[in-house]
Amino acid sequence: MPQVTLSVNGTQMTAEVEGRTLLVELLRDRFRLTGTHIGCDTSQCGACAVHVDGALVKACTALALDLDGADVTTIEGMAGADGTLSPVQQAFQDHHGLQCGFCTPGMVMAAAALLSENPKPTVAEIREYLEGNICRCTGYHNIVKAILAASGQPVDDLAASVA
Amino acid sequence: MTVQKPLPHDAAPLHVTGAARYVDDIPVPANCLHLAFGLSTIAKGRLSGLDLEAVRTAPGVVAVLSGADFETIPDCSPSAHDEPLLSDGTIHYAGQPLFMVVADTHLNARKAAALGRTTYAEEPPILSIDEAMAAGSIFEDGPRIYTKGDVAAALAASPHVIEGRIEIGGQEHFYLEGQSALALPQEGGDMVVHSSSQHPTEIQHKVADALGVPMNAVRVEVRRMGGGFGGKESQGNHLAIACAIAAARTGRPCKMRYDRDDDFIITGKRHDARITYRAGFGDDGRLTGVEFTHLIRCGWAMDLSLPVADRAMLHADNAYDLPAARITSHRLKTNTQSATAFRGFGGPQGMVGIERVMDHVAHVLGRDPLAVRRTNYYPEARAADGAPEGSISGKKKQGAVLDTADLAGRGSVRVETGTGSATRFGAVHSPGAGAAKSGVTPYGMEVEDFILGALTEQLVETADYAARKAAVAEWNAAHDILKKGIALTPVKFGISFTLTHLNQAGALVHVYQDGSVHMNHGGTEMGQGLFQKVAQVAASRFGLPLDRVKITATDTGKVPNTSATAASSGSDLNGMAVKAACDEICARIAEVVAPDLQAEAAQVVFQGGMVRAGQAEMRFEEAVQKAYLSRVSLSATGFYKTPKIAWDRIAGKGRPFFYFAYGAACSEVVIDTLTGENRILRTDIVHDCGASLNPALDIGQIEGGFVQGAGWLTMEELVWDATGALKTHAPSTYKIPACSDRPRIFNVALWAGENREETIYRSKAVGEPPFMLGMSVFSALADACSACGPHFPDLQAPATAEAVLAAVHRARGPA
Ligand code: FES
Ligand code: FES
Numbered sequence: 012m013p014q015v016t017l018s019v020n021g022t023q024m025t026a027e028v029e030g031r032t033l034l035v036e037l038l039r040d041r042f043r044l045t046g047t048h049i050g051c052d053t054s055q056c057g058a059c060a061v062h063v064d065g066a067l068v069k070a071c072t073a074l075a076l077d078l079d080g081a082d083v084t085t086i087e088g089m090a091g092a093d094g095t096l097s098p099v100q101q102a103f104q105d106h107h108g109l110q111c112g113f114c115t116p117g118m119v120m121a122a123a124a125l126l127s128e129n130p131k132p133t134v135a136e137i138r139e140y141l142e143g144n145i146c147r148c149t150g151y152h153n154i155v156k157a158i159l160a161a162s163g164q165p166v167d168d169l170a171a172s173v174a
Numbered sequence: 175m176t177v178q179k180p181l182p183h184d185a186a187p188l189h190v191t192g193a194a195r196y197v198d199d200i201p202v203p204a205n206c207l208h209l210a211f212g213l214s215t216i217a218k219g220r221l222s223g224l225d226l227e228a229v230r231t232a233p234g235v236v237a238v239l240s241g242a243d244f245e246t247i248p249d250c251s252p253s254a255h256d257e258p259l260l261s262d263g264t265i266h267y268a269g270q271p272l273f274m275v276v277a278d279t280h281l282n283a284r285k286a287a288a289l290g291r292t293t294y295a296e297e298p299p300i301l302s303i304d305e306a307m308a309a310g311s312i313f314e315d316g317p318r319i320y321t322k323g324d325v326a327a328a329l330a331a332s333p334h335v336i337e338g339r340i341e342i343g344g345q346e347h348f349y350l351e352g353q354s355a356l357a358l359p360q361e362g363g364d365m366v367v368h369s370s371s372q373h374p375t376e377i378q379h380k381v382a383d384a385l386g387v388p389m390n391a392v393r394v395e396v397r398r399m400g401g402g403f404g405g406k407e408s409q410g411n412h413l414a415i416a417c418a419i420a421a422a423r424t425g426r427p428c429k430m431r432y433d434r435d436d437d438f439i440i441t442g443k444r445h446d447a448r449i450t451y452r453a454g455f456g457d458d459g460r461l462t463g464v465e466f467t468h469l470i471r472c473g474w475a476m477d478l479s480l481p482v483a484d485r486a487m488l489h490a491d492n493a494y495d496l497p498a499a500r501i502t503s504h505r506l507k508t509n510t511q512s513a514t515a516f517r518g519f520g521g522p523q524g525m526v527g528i529e530r531v532m533d534h535v536a537h538v539l540g541r542d543p544l545a546v547r548r549t550n551y552y553p554e555a556r557a558a559d560g561a562p563e564g565s566i567s568g569k570k571k572q573g574a575v576l577d578t579a580d581l582a583g584r585g586s587v588r589v590e591t592g593t594g595s596a597t598r599f600g601a602v603h604s605p606g607a608g609a610a611k612s613g614v615t616p617y618g619m620e621v622e623d624f625i626l627g628a629l630t631e632q633l634v635e636t637a638d639y640a641a642r643k644a645a646v647a648e649w650n651a652a653h654d655i656l657k658k659g660i661a662l663t664p665v666k667f668g669i670s671f672t673l674t675h676l677n678q679a680g681a682l683v684h685v686y687q688d689g690s691v692h693m694n695h696g697g698t699e700m701g702q703g704l705f706q707k708v709a710q711v712a713a714s715r716f717g718l719p720l721d722r723v724k725i726t727a728t729d730t731g732k733v734p735n736t737s738a739t740a741a742s743s744g745s746d747l748n749g750m751a752v753k754a755a756c757d758e759i760c761a762r763i764a765e766v767v768a769p770d771l772q773a774e775a776a777q778v779v780f781q782g783g784m785v786r787a788g789q790a791e792m793r794f795e796e797a798v799q800k801a802y803l804s805r806v807s808l809s810a811t812g813f814y815k816t817p818k819i820a821w822d823r824i825a826g827k828g829r830p831f832f833y834f835a836y837g838a839a840c841s842e843v844v845i846d847t848l849t850g851e852n853r854i855l856r857t858d859i860v861h862d863c864g865a866s867l868n869p870a871l872d873i874g875q876i877e878g879g880f881v882q883g884a885g886w887l888t889m890e891e892l893v894w895d896a897t898g899a900l901k902t903h904a905p906s907t908y909k910i911p912a913c914s915d916r917p918r919i920f921n922v923a924l925w926a927g928e929n930r931e932e933t934i935y936r937s938k939a940v941g942e943p944p945f946m947l948g949m950s951v952f953s954a955l956a957d958a959c960s961a962c963g964p965h966f967p968d969l970q971a972p973a974t975a976e977a978v979l980a981a982v983h984r985a986r987g988p989a
Contacts, residue, residue: 036281045199046192048400050350051434055905058350086192100190104182107870110878111701112189113350113400119190141913145905147350147401148701149874150881151913152920 017081019044020088028075035059035070038085046086046116050145057144060117060124061085067124069143086116089123099123099161106166108157110148118144122158131162176713176720177935180870184706184725185398185699196400197354197370198431206356207236209416209430210283211260211271212290213439217299217509217898219265221272225291229275232289234282236424240273248384248415252376252408252583254476257512259384259415265294266474267509268899269439271412276420276428284433299509299898303448303469306506313476313505320487320826322616323498328463332454336538339451340530342523343972344471345444345516345886346902348910349700351400353410353441354431357417363387365418367394371410372402372698373738375582378730380411381418389730392418397727402700403882404515407738408477408583409441438903442514443892445482446471449527459535459546463498466490466527470520472505473512478584479505481672482513482520484823488672488830489524491615493626493664494532494550499616509898515584515740517882517945521667526887526971529663529949533956537966543953544630544639544662551664553613554627555930584673584738618827623834623930626664629860630838633662636923637840637858646842650961657847657982658855659958662840663950667943668831669742670819676737677816677832679747683712683755685808689795691716691723693755695748696736698728702941703871704744710867711749711934715756717780718794733811742835742939745867747814749934755812762808766801767792818931833931835938837861839880839947841917843954847962850979852955854884856919859947864929864938876922876944883948885911887971888955959985 012027019042026041038044038061047070050058054072061070062084089097096104099122109115118141125132125140132140137158138151146154156166188194212229214221229238241247241260251257261272273290277283300311329335355377356368365385369377374394382389394414399406413430420428432440448469454462468486472479487501532550536543613621634640639662646658671677681695693712699705705725713720730736737747763785764778771778773787780786785797801808821830839859845852859880863872889909893901902908928936952973959967959978963986970977 039199043201044192045195048196048351049198050352050400051905053434053904053906056350086190090191096187096190103190104186107182107186107874109183109186109189109701110703110874111350111399111401112183112185112194113196113701115189116192138914138916145348145350145910145912147348147403147882147910148878150877150879150911150920151916152877152922153874155913 013076015075015079017078017083019083020085030076032075033071034061034073034075034078037075038070044085044087048113048116050113057117057121058114060120060144062120062124065127067121086119089119097123099126102157102161106153106157106160108149108154114144114146118146118154122161125158126162131164134159176710177867178865179710179868181706181710181720181868183703183871184709195397196351197356197368200356200368202356202427202429206427206429207276207278207420207424208280208283209420209428210275210287211436211440212273212275212287214261214265214268214270214272216265216294216296217268217301219294219296221261221263221265221292222295223293224272226273228289228291229286232282232286234278235275235286236278237276237420238273248419250380250411250415251475252411252477257475259412267511268897269511271440274416276424280431301508301510301894301898303471303506306471306508307469307504311507313472313479313507318484318487318503318826320501320616321499322496323463325463325465325498325500328498329452329454332462333456334538335452335454336534337452338530338534338968340449340526341970342447342449342526343890344446344513344892345890346438346892346908347403347405347443347516349399349401349403349405352432352434352437353406353413355410355413355417356427356429357414357421358427359421359425364391365421367392367414367418369394369396369410369414370399370406371396371414372399372406372700372740373408374698374728374730375736376408376738377410377414379582381414384415384419385422393729393731395727395729396698399698399700403517404519404740405441407515407740409514435903438908439900440511442473442477442512444516444886445479445513445520445523447486447523449523451527451531453531453535455535457539459539459541459549461494461496461550464496464531466501468501468503468524470503470505471508471510471513473508473510475512477512477514479513481584482515484520484672486520486524488617488668489521490527492525492528493552493666494528495552495612496616501616510894511900517879518942519741521942522883522886522946525665525946526949529953533953534966537960542643547664548630551626552621552624555622555624581675582735582737584671584676584740617830619829619831621834625862625925625927626666626836626838629836629862629925630662630664633838633840633858633860636860636921637662639840642842655847656844657958657961658842658844659954659956659961660840660842661950661953661957662838663953664838665836665943665946667835667946669746669835669939670816670830670832671737671741671743672821672823672830674819674821677743677747677819678737679751679814680733680736681748681751681755681812682732683752683759683810683812685759685798687799687802689722689798691718693723693725693752694729694732695752696728696733697744697748698739700739702744702875703868704739704748706871707745707867708749708752712752712756715753715760715780716794717782717784719783742941742943744941745937746933746939747816749867750814751812753812753934754814755810758810758812759808762806763797763801766804766806767797833929833938835862835940835943837943837947839950841950841954843951843958845955845958845978847982850975850982852888852973852975852978854917854951857917857950858921860923860925861944861947862925862927862938863940864927864933865936866924867935867937869924872924872940873922875940877920879944880947881911881916883945884951887948887952888973889915891972891974956981962986
């Protein structure tokens with residue numbers, strides 16, 4: 012079987028894969044990085060989103076063999092080495108941008124990709140960017156809020172109030 | 175106190191780092207096997223041939239089992255024992271599992287499952303409501319009927335009478351984590367099962383049955399689900415049973431997760447329904463009487479359909495005081511997926527019926543629908559009625575001794591007559607025939623806690639309803655293509671399992687020598703924040719910071735005989751059970767340390783990490799040490815059963831609900847009259863969570879519930895073709911709300927008030943009620959369609975672009 016070597020969260024990793032092996036299978040089944048979730052298997056829900064060479068990629072759509080030499084970051088690689096959460100992670104936690112959490116890794120990866128392209132996105136831009144990420148629990152309100160907060164923008168006018 | 179604080183979800187740090195484990199993430203031994211089902215491609219008939227040779231010889235396949243491989247095919251039903259794990263030769267729906275493959279990898283199992291060769295003796299399926307009615311294909315012996323007063327007389331005497339009907343589509347749960355299970359064989363034939371299930375006890379019971387072992391040989395663990403919404407109350411049974419059987423036969427761990435398409439095609443969804451109505455009313459819009467007929471499509475097996483259809487009937491009144499009502503419910507058996515629990519559990523369907531009546535009445539009279547709604551509200555609870563009564567120790571006679579087979583399932587059909595005190599209760603609270611007592615539901619329960627008058631008033635102000643209604647009218651007068659609509663709709667939702675005996679919960683709390691607390695309860699975590707809320711309760715009882723309290727996976731070995739985490743009951747029931755256990759331990763500690771504090775045990779309080787009496791105090795840890803050294807148990811179980819409830823589902827009389835949760839939403843929408851496309855422009859919500867245990871989590875439930883409810887009534891459309899095959903079986907064809915579909919402006923506020931009933935810290939259940947706030951979007955869309963012409967638009971649900979366009983044309987009338 013052919014071999015693929017890639018950098019995952021900064022560590023060089025090698026595995027034998029079939030031609031058809033998907034990146035998400037490589038990450039979950041071989042490297043045991045189970046934070047990358049499978050929600051639909053068909054590149055529509057975004058639960059499997061990771062960064063490949065800095066770009067947002069749905070890992071259920073990418074063939075592992077195509078990624079020889081690539082630099083892959085998964086949700087497990089988003090916090091600092093000492094466990095300090097990245098601003099996006101911290102904001103999702105603080106602003107309740109999650110319920111069941113199954114969409115969260117993909118949402119965090121998408122949000123981080125958005126902010127690296129567009130550090131101060133508008134609400135409309137956030138909404139549009141997240142079109143490929145489904146959340147069934149939150150109604151998205153707190154996800155948008157978390158991303159605004161992570162970008163250093165005020166969230167007050169978006170806030171649900173406690174009367 | 176940590177209760178009532180807006181703390182983040184307890185697992186948030188795990189979720190944002192990808193460390194939270196779902197069933198498919200649990201590390202398994204290297205020899206773990208994987209399962210897949212081979213599915214029927216026809217909806218009805220007989221399996222005349224099943225050739226599995228190619229499946230058996232496919233790469234990686236270890237075993238293949240079909241119905242013929244069992245003496246008795248294991249049953250997966252939560253109610254009527256009518257769901258064989260694999261077909262016994264009869265085919266009931268397209269998607270029914272025919273055989274199961276056990277292979278070395280998930281992919282090999284799925285590939286092999288596609289190689290089965292089947293021949294069928296096909297029969298014409300019964301698919302639609304009309305086909306089922308024509309064929310008399312129903313569950314139960316006849317329709318269920320609830321009546322209040324004399325509707326025929328009321329309608330005959332009414333100044334106005336309208337008739338109509340509304341079709342209401344079903345809904346796929348689309349929990350983001352698909353169904354999954356993992357079975358690990360243990361010594362002596364025992365089995366440990368990890369399941370993505372809202373009902374671990376049900377899984378335990380069904381797996382034990384399938385394996386022919388007592389329940390004590392099976393332990394089920396549920397750490398969390400990636401969403402449930404009712405779809406994991408019974409639908410996980412098949413996977414858990416299949417895994418357990420394969421594990422028992424091979425002696426190896428076995429895992430199964432449905433691919434998303436399989437999940438759509440195999441599992442049940444929300445019941446779709448047709449509701450027809452006749453309603454009489456006066457010139458002011460006050461209803462005199464209403465007749466509803468519910469035609470509920472239940473699919474091929476009974477599952478939880480009877481209590482679902484019952485709950486639809488129980489919510490046929492929603493917030494409205496119906497002087498006379500007759501609700502008839504037919505539960506139709508069709509050759510489709512067996513419809514199941516889904517957030518609201520039939521309540522939403524029932525409510526849509528009466529909300530349609532309100533809109534229809536308003537249209538006939540040319541009045542503001544909100545005015546018609548308010549005219550019909552139940553009488554507001556008087557403040558003076560607020561004196562709490564009842565307590566967690568309240569004694570209510572339980573049902574008679576029953577067949578143990580299905581007791582833990584909401585679909586239990588054998589226990590209908592077992593809820594002993596219902597008749598007595600009904601006699602006290604039901605009005606006699608013809609007596610139109612105000613403030614009494616069609617099923618004879620007095621509405622004692624109605625707050626929607628004041629809550630609506632608040633929302634009318636905060637949403638600026640009157641001015642925006644006028645602005646919408648102005649817009650519509652000036653614009654031809656884009657029309658706007660606005661609606662404000664209320665929700666009154668009954669809280670309790672209608673199967674009375676399910677309203678119980680247990681908890682197990684340990685305090686360790688170092689003062690840290692560990693606990694378990696019967697509820698499951700699916701994202702709703704139940705663990706956090708219950709931990710907040712425990713921390714408050716012990717006066718400890720939250721980080722001293724740990725809740726671990728729900729485990730049938732820790733807390734037995736649990737009810738499903740469903741009916742919004744999770745924190746009501748389990749919070750109380752945990753409180754009871756904590757209070758027991760506190761009392762024991764107080765007894766030990768009272769002499770040191772020079773006080774009576776009853777004066778000892780637990781606060782701020784200290785155990786105090788007057789000026790004297792000691793650290794909690796020190797008190798715990800003393801109790802340990804005094805050989806006092808620091809472990810306790812807690813138990814809770816909901817007081818006051820009693821219900822006779824056959825007679826349709828009694829008090830099925832401990833209390834009601836309330837809310838209201840005001841939504842403004844815009845439609846494109848050329849294409850039917852539509853958007854939600856703004857939604858304002860005021861929702862009642864009593865004294866919220868955690869406002870942040872509750873607001874999250876409200877926002878998520880609203881969006882899911884709006885999705886159900888707008889874009890989520892299930893389509894079966896003429897052969898009974900589900901054509902919308904992936905997110906590519908089944909549209910659930912995306913980030914851009916949520917309202918442009920979205921304001922959510924919690925109603926400031928506490929539960930009149932003695933619930934945990936006077937909070938209210940919040941899981942399901944906000945779902946029905948989505949009805950405001952549907953009514954607003956109908957309002958926008960109404961702006962297109964003089965006729966009643968008769969919008970059908972879901973209000974897809976096609977449905978909106980059709981309604982626009984109906985409003986305009988014949989060209
Ligand atoms: S699993 Fe990859 S997008 Fe859904
Ligand atoms: S939090 Fe459950 S899917 Fe997003």
